[in-house]
Amino acid sequence: MSGHVTAVSSNGEYSFAKPNRDSVTLLAGLGVEGDVHAGVTVRHRSRVAQDPTQPNLRQVHLIHEELLAEVREAGFEVAPGALGENITTRGIDLLGLPTGTLLHIGDRAVVEVTGLRNPCVQIDRFRAGLLKRMVGRDAAGVVVRKAGIMSVVREGGVVRPGDLIRTELPAQPHRPLRKV
Template sequence: MHTQVFAVHRDSEHRFSKTTVPFIELLKGLGVQGDAHADTTVQHRSRVKANPDQPNLRQVHVISASLLAHVAEQGFSVQPGQLGENITLSDAPGLDWRAMISLPLHTELHFASGAVVQLTGLRNPCVQIDQFEKGLFAAMLDKDAQGQLVRKTGVMGVVLRGGAVQAGDAVHAVLPAEPHQALERV
């Protein structure tokens, strides 16, 4: 499964949206250099309140540009970085938003620079999404054919190997050895 990086984002403050930048530097075991969520322990405010010592499984947030197109079809206007992601991937056959959230746990995203992000789980949408655009929270949730909750807001990961990432960089997904485990919310 191959695609390209569409855009990259970071923010040194804990804000909902992130600023699009020319490149980001992924730091092994930490996340995105200069981003408020970078560290070995959890940095997301709600998670810090629950247990500030838990490992940071949410160092990097990745979504597909196809998710932005999907919500645009529902009448929402969301640009890259506005959902708080660090990396927006280009729309690619076989790696759209549905395929991305269906990847197994420990899938590795290999970037052209040599950087590697290992997927740890699904981003759980929060009510801040409705503060960004009313009704968007509901659009980020769905039910599958078996009635299970589907979280559309992308995947989270940890940095296994550092490196610079920028728009246009090739990226490919490497699946872990079987048996595969489904991504759960982190």
């Protein structure tokens, strides 16, 4: 399975949205260079308040552009980076990947998928009613989170819009994504 990067975003300050960039540099074990969420331990404020020594399993946030198109059809204008993601993708079923999948991005960068982003109330503060589009239930009543996936950087490198993304699945048995 392969796809490509459509946008890259980062922000050195705590803010819901992240401005688009020409490129971002991923740093092994840390995240996006200059991004407020980069680090070995948790950087998301709610998680820091719980336990600042937790490992940072949310170094790089990826969202599929197909989700942005879906919410646009429902009347919500959401541009790449607006939901705080670092990498916007096209052509990969991010939500269907198992935990531990490696995403080879561009020439060198590799991120390991750690889990699902848990959509929060900040999404509704950004656009009232949007949170309902980011989380729902399937036919069996199971909660479905659609706000992207989280990952850690295994190999650093520069990532740009247009870069190819190649998936490398982990050994069986595959573990489904859980919120991180």
